[in-house]
Amino acid sequence: MSAETDFRALLAAYPGLAALVGQRISENAVPQGTPLPYVAFTSRHEPTYNLLGTLMADRAEFTVQCWGENATQAAAVAAQVTLAVQAANPDRGAVVLSTDGAYDPQTQADASILTVEWWAL
Numbered sequence: 001m002s003a004e005t006d007f008r009a010l011l012a013a014y015p016g017l018a019a020l021v022g023q024r025i026s027e028n029a030v031p032q033g034t035p036l037p038y039v040a041f042t043s044r045h046e047p048t049y050n051l052l053g054t055l056m057a058d059r060a061e062f063t064v065q066c067w068g069e070n071a072t073q074a075a076a077v078a079a080q081v082t083l084a085v086q087a088a089n090p091d092r093g094a095v096v097l098s099t100d101g102a103y104d105p106q107t108q109a110d111a112s113i114l115t116v117e118w119w120a121l
Helices: 003-013 015-021 071-086
Strands: 025-027 038-049 055-068 095-104 109-119
Touching: 003 015, 003 025, 003 038, 003 055, 003 071, 003 109, 015 038, 015 071, 055 071, 071 095, 071 109
Parallel strands: 025 038
Antiparallel strands: 038 055, 055 109, 095 109
């Protein structure tokens, strides 16, 4: 399984988050017209190799956008994502590194954007 598949599965299985967004958790983009609230995430990988070229570790960094009808709803979704990350298998070294806010005037939606570190190996 990929880090992305594992991460999405972790989020989808977390009861508090599922209560807020159901299955509206997408990698890269959500379908147009998806009702709020929802979660969309992207990933970036930093592989580490030894001198023989063998993959030793893969640090993934997820940017997790938690969208809601207002800032309060977006923050509630982000809080549940944070709790899900804290519940991850300790082997993943999962941690929320930062939180930012955003607003989309076109949709009049607010977001809480988390940066999550995740170790795949």
